[in-house]
Amino acid sequence: QVQLQESGPGLVKPSETLSLTCAVSGFSISSGSYWGWIRQPPGKGLEWLGSIYYSGNTHINPSLKSRVTLSVDTSENQFSLKLTSVTAADTAVYFCAAHRRPESTIAVAAYYFDDWGQGSLVTVSS
Amino acid sequence: QTVVTQEPSFSVAPGGTVTLTCGLSSGSVSARYYPSWYQQTPGQAPRTLIYNINTRSSGVSDRFSGSILGNKAALTITGAQADDDSDYYCVLYMGSGNWVFGGGTKLTVL
Numbered sequence: 380q381v382q383l384q385e386s387g388p389g390l391v392k393p394s395e396t397l398s399l400t401c402a403v404s405g406f407s408i409s410s411g412s413y414w415g416w417i418r419q420p421p422g423k424g425l426e427w428l429g430s431i432y433y434s435g436n437t438h439i440n441p442s443l444k445s446r447v448t449l450s451v452d453t454s455e456n457q458f459s460l461k462l463t464s465v466t467a468a469d470t471a472v473y474f475c476a477a478h479r480r481p482e483s484t485i486a487v488a489a490y491y492f493d494d495w496g497q498g499s500l501v502t503v504s505s
Numbered sequence: 506q507t508v509v510t511q512e513p514s515f516s517v518a519p520g521g522t523v524t525l526t527c528g529l530s531s532g533s534v535s536a537r538y539y540p541s542w543y544q545q546t547p548g549q550a551p552r553t554l555i556y557n558i559n560t561r562s563s564g565v566s567d568r569f570s571g572s573i574l575g576n577k578a579a580l581t582i583t584g585a586q587a588d589d590d591s592d593y594y595c596v597l598y599m600g601s602g603n604w605v606f607g608g609g610t611k612l613t614v615l
Contacts, residue, residue, distance in 0.1 A: 417551075417606075425543075425551065425594050425606040438602030474550055481557045488598040491541040491556035498550050 381406040383475050383496035391469075391503050397462040401475030401496055408451060409433045413478035413490060414458045416449070418471040419498075426471075430478040430490075431458055465503045472498040507531050509597050511607040517585045517614055525610045526577040527595030533576035538597040540578035542571055545592045545609075554593075555580060582612075590614040 387399035401414065408414065415430035429439040431449040439447050448461040462469060477494040480487075508530040517523035527540055534540065540558055543551040553562040555571035558578070570581045578597070582589055595607040 424609045425545075427596070427604045427606060430604075438604075441601075441603060476551075481560060483557065483560075486539070487602065488537065488600075489539045489557050490598075490604070491539070491553065492543065492551070492596065493553045493556075493562065495550040495552075 381494040385499035402457045415478035420471040509607040524581045528577040
């Protein structure tokens with residue numbers, strides 16, 4: 380059974396960089412699949428931030444492209460998110476998730492989110 | 506910028522059937538958008554229900570089904586139960602490696 384666990388500081392100061400790591404167990408990151416980050420501001424909806432393949436190939440939300448960096452560490456079986464120049468609007472629960480392809484197709488468009496982490500609340504405040 | 510639209514709220518009686526939709530502020534949803542659906546209860550991580558339009562995720566009840574209805578993606582819940590009382594989100598692939606969540610529908614079972 381695949382399990383994902385987010386970790387990182389719960390409080391970040393405005394203008395600084397938010398850094399989170401997602402540890403994956405029960406599945407090797409190198410076996411395939413993209414790995415994604417999704418966030419949810421308090422009381423609001425979900426927003427996809429970006430996804431990374433084990434090889435390092437990434438897809439990033441165009442609205443956040445200038446501030447988001449994704450990385451993967453296959454030796455530690457984990458992947459990470461960095462979000463720069465944060466403001467209060469970046470306060471949210473950050474989820475990591477497997478971003479999988481259905482077996483019936485090779486289309487990138489068909490990828491869907493599966494096996495979610497429990498989420499990590501990050502507050503941006505001085 | 507095209508927005509993914511969902512009904513903000515919906516209600517259904519226990520045992521009833523409800524269809525939630527996922528559309529576009531401009532244009533029609535078709536199979537090439539590969540809609541997926543997620544259920545979320547307060548304080549919990551989302552749970553994957555449907556992907557690739559109509560494929561149920563492992564362990565998901567067959568009371569949940571996905572389809573394309575007219576110009577929108579749709580999630581139909583039959584035999585509504587109390588624990589279906591949740592928020593439901595759709596995701597559409599918008600091209601160029603970009604996935605977009607809808608704003609979510611708060612479903613009340615009463």
